[in-house]
Structures are given as C-alpha cells and as structure tokens.
Amino acid sequence: MSLTTHAQVRGGRISDGGEVTRTVITTRVPGDTEADRACSLLLTPLAAQARQWQSHCWHFSRRPQRQGVVLETQFAGTRDSGRRLTSFLAALLEQTDAELGRPETAVKTYQGTPGTVAVESSGDEAALLFRLGGPDGLALAEEVFELSSDLSLWAVGRFTTPATRRALLALLMFDAAEAMMRGPRSTAWPDRRRVSWDFFWDTHLDAALRRVAPTSGHASRIFHRNIASQLNQDHAVMLAAASERSVYNWRRRWQRAIDRYLYRADKSGVSRCAQHLTLHQIHETAGRMGLGPHAEAAAGIQARHWAVERERTLQL
Numbered sequence: 001m002s003l004t005t006h007a008q009v010r011g012g013r014i015s016d017g018g019e020v021t022r023t024v025i026t027t028r029v030p031g032d033t034e035a036d037r038a039c040s041l042l043l044t045p046l047a048a049q050a051r052q053w054q055s056h057c058w059h060f061s062r063r064p065q066r067q068g069v070v071l072e073t074q075f076a077g078t079r080d081s082g083r084r085l086t087s088f089l090a091a092l093l094e095q096t097d098a099e100l101g102r103p104e105t106a107v108k109t110y111q112g113t114p115g116t117v118a119v120e121s122s123g124d125e126a127a128l129l130f131r132l133g134g135p136d137g138l139a140l141a142e143e144v145f146e147l148s149s150d151l152s153l154w155a156v157g158r159f160t161t162p163a164t165r166r167a168l169l170a171l172l173m174f175d176a177a178e179a180m181m182r183g184p185r186s187t188a189w190p191d192r193r194r195v196s197w198d199f200f201w202d203t204h205l206d207a208a209l210r211r212v213a214p215t216s217g218h219a220s221r222i223f224h225r226n227i228a229s230q231l232n233q234d235h236a237v238m239l240a241a242a243s244e245r246s247v248y249n250w251r252r253r254w255q256r257a258i259d260r261y262l263y264r265a266d267k268s269g270v271s272r273c274a275q276h277l278t279l280h281q282i283h284e285t286a287g288r289m290g291l292g293p294h295a296e297a298a299a300g301i302q303a304r305h306w307a308v309e310r311e312r313t314l315q316l
Contacts, residue, residue: 020056021111023082025073025089028065028104032290035062035069038103039156041096042089043073047153049088050075059145062152062287069290082109131280133270140268144261144281151250152288158246166295167237168247170302173282175255177201177303180278183259189266192274201304204279208297227301234302235310243314 027042029035043060050058055077063070075085086107093105132138151172159165177200179186186192202220209215209223227234241247258281262274270277286296 020076021079021082021109023075023077023085024108024110025071025075025085026106026108027071027073028068029071029100030068032064032069034100034103035071035290036156036160037099038071039153041099042092043071044153044157045092046073046075046085046089047150050077050081050085053077053081053084055081057142057146059142059149060152060288061284062290064292079111082107082111131272132277133265133272136268137265137270137272137277140261140264140270141277141281144257145284147253147257148281148285148288151254152285154246154250155289159241162291162295163234163237164241165289166291166299167234167241167302169286169289169291169296170234170238170299170306171242171247171251172254172285173204173299174303174306175251176258176278176282178308179255179258180262180274183255183262185259185263188263189274191266192262195275197304200275201300203275204282204300205297207279208283208293208300211293223297224301227298228305231302231305234298235306238302238306239310239314242311248314 025046027038029038039062047058055075058073058075060071060073063072075081077085086109089105089107093100093102129135129138132141155165155168159168177197180192181195181197181200183192205220205224206215206217209220242251258278261281262277265272265277266274282300283296286292286299291299
C-alpha cells in the first residue's frame with residue numbers, strides 16, 4: 001500500500017470560527033474505470049465515516065492527467081479528524097487491494113488556528129479564490145461542492161454507461177440554468193435574469209471546447225450541429241433518467257442548492273456574475289462524474305434543447 005502522509009499549517013478561512021483540521025487525500029489511478037471504482041470503494045465509505053465523526057464538510061475533485069486520473073478529496077473536521085481519517089483510509093486500501101491495485105495515495109493535514117483552515121492543497125489557492133470571488137465566495141461554493149460530491153458518488157454507482165451518465169448531467173445542467181434564471185430567489189439579483197437562455201449555453205459550449213483546444217465560433221457551431229442531429233435519442237435517455245424517483249429527488253436538492261447559493265453570493269457581495277458561478281458549479285460536477293470537456297459540451301447542448309414540458313407526463 002502506497003500511503004504518504006504530511007502535516008502542515010496553512011492560513012485560510014472557514015466560516016464557523018471553530019478550530020478546524022482539513023484533511024486532503026490525493027489518489028492517483030490509471031484511468032476512468034479505476035477512478036469510478038475508487039469513488040465507490042474509497043470515497044463513499046470515507047465520506048460516510050467522516051459524517052459519523054461530525055465532519056464539518058467534504059468534497060472531492062476528479063481531474064484527468066497525462067498519467068491517469070487524480071482524485072483529490074477534502075474533509076474539514078475536528079483536530080483529531082486527520083488522524084482518524086488517515087487510519088480509516090489505510091484500512092480501506094488494505095481491504096480493496098484486489099480491486100484497486102494499490103493506488104498511489106497521499107494524505108496531508110492542515111491544522112488551522114481558530115477561524116482558519118487551508119483552502120486548497122494543490123498550490124493554486126489564489127486562482128481558486130479568484131474564480132469564486134474571494135474567501136466568502138469559496139465558503140459558499142463549498143456548500144454546493146459537498147452536495148455535488150454526494151450526488152456524483154451516487155451517480156457513478158447508478159449510471160455506469162457514458163450515455164446515461166451524460167443524460168443525468170444534462171438534466172442537472174438544465175436545472176442549474178433554470179435555478180439561476182427562474183429560481184424562487186432569482187428576482188433578488190437582477191444579474192441572474194439578465195442573461196438569455198441562448199447566450200448562457202453559447203458561453204458554456206465555447207468554454208467547454210476551449211478546455212480541449214483553442215476553438216472558434218465556427219467550430220462550436222459544427223459541434224452543436226453534430227450533437228443536435230441525435231437529440232431525439234439523447235432526449236429519450238434523459239427522459240428515462242428523469243422518470244426515476246431518486247433522480248427527481250437529487251435534482252430538487254441540486255436546484256434548491258444552486259438557487260440558494262446564488263442568493264447568498266449576491267447578499268455576501270461576491271464579485272462574480274451569476275452566470276460565471278453557475279457555470280463553475282456545472283463544470284466541477286461534470287468532472288466529479290468523470291465526464292470530460294467533450295461530454296460536458298454535448299450535455300450542455302442536450303440541456304439547451306430540453307424543456308420542462310417533456311416531463312409533464314412523468315408520474316413522480
């Protein structure tokens with residue numbers, strides 16, 4: 001078992017003012033199949049156990065790299081939570097040796113003074129804070145990260161094919177855009193209703209494709225046309241997913257979380273527009289579900305052409 005541990009003290013911010021330890025677990029696996037397996041066999045029990053130990057919050061990210069996929073999982077808890085999580089992780093790695101093949105795993109614990117905690121382990125704290133509008137923006141975003149992480153772990157186990165997982169993502173993307181523009185609290189922040197439906201999805205498509213390579217409006221239009229040619233089939237898969245009661249329940253929680261997040265971001269004076277914050281949450285959720293830029297872009301086109309009326313006949 002390859003398990004490396006480090007302890008550090010860093011400055012950051014957390015909102016509850018108590019003494020907090022952030023534990024960051026980094027796991028490197030060869031590919032997406034192994035990453036799905038690690039989500040089920042490592043992250044799911046870790047998250048459940050952390051809650052038993054009254055962890056304040058948790059979330060994970062999933063990012064492809066040249067030599068595989070990196071899962072970075074963060075837990076914020078009491079002072080001894082880092083030690084307990086490290087011990088539990090070591091036991092999980094032993095138990096899952098046959099299924100996971102001894103993944104390279106490192107653990108870092110950041111001991112914060114009262115009211116502080118490390119915000120990120122990977123060295124790009126400033127970039128993350130910039131994207132999310134500062135410390136207050138990060139604290140608010142992490143609440144949605146936690147729900148998204150729980151949802152993604154469930155989705156990885158429930159939807160095992162790319163088409164079905166992309167269908168779920170498309171539904172969540174549709175719900176996020178709806179929550180931003182038409183959520184119960186949307187009237188409180190005019191910026192949420194200032195963006196048109198088409199502009200929102202044009203922006204998303206361009207941003208997703210740019211993560212693969214520099215692109216142009218012409219390239220985006222070609223991609224859109226190709227995905228649009230199979231929308232009937234894709235929407236049928238979305239409708240099948242939407243008919244599940246568990247999907248319906250997750251979608252309601254997600255939609256409420258986005259609406260509440262944007263409302264609180266506005267009230268806290270977070271210096272980012274509503275569209276930017278919503279698109280960031282969409283992108284992070286796609287990553288957690290193991291869907292890359294092309295799949296995310298395709299799901300965005302599916303969501304763009306979806307409509308609430310398609311779900312009217314569902315008995316939920």
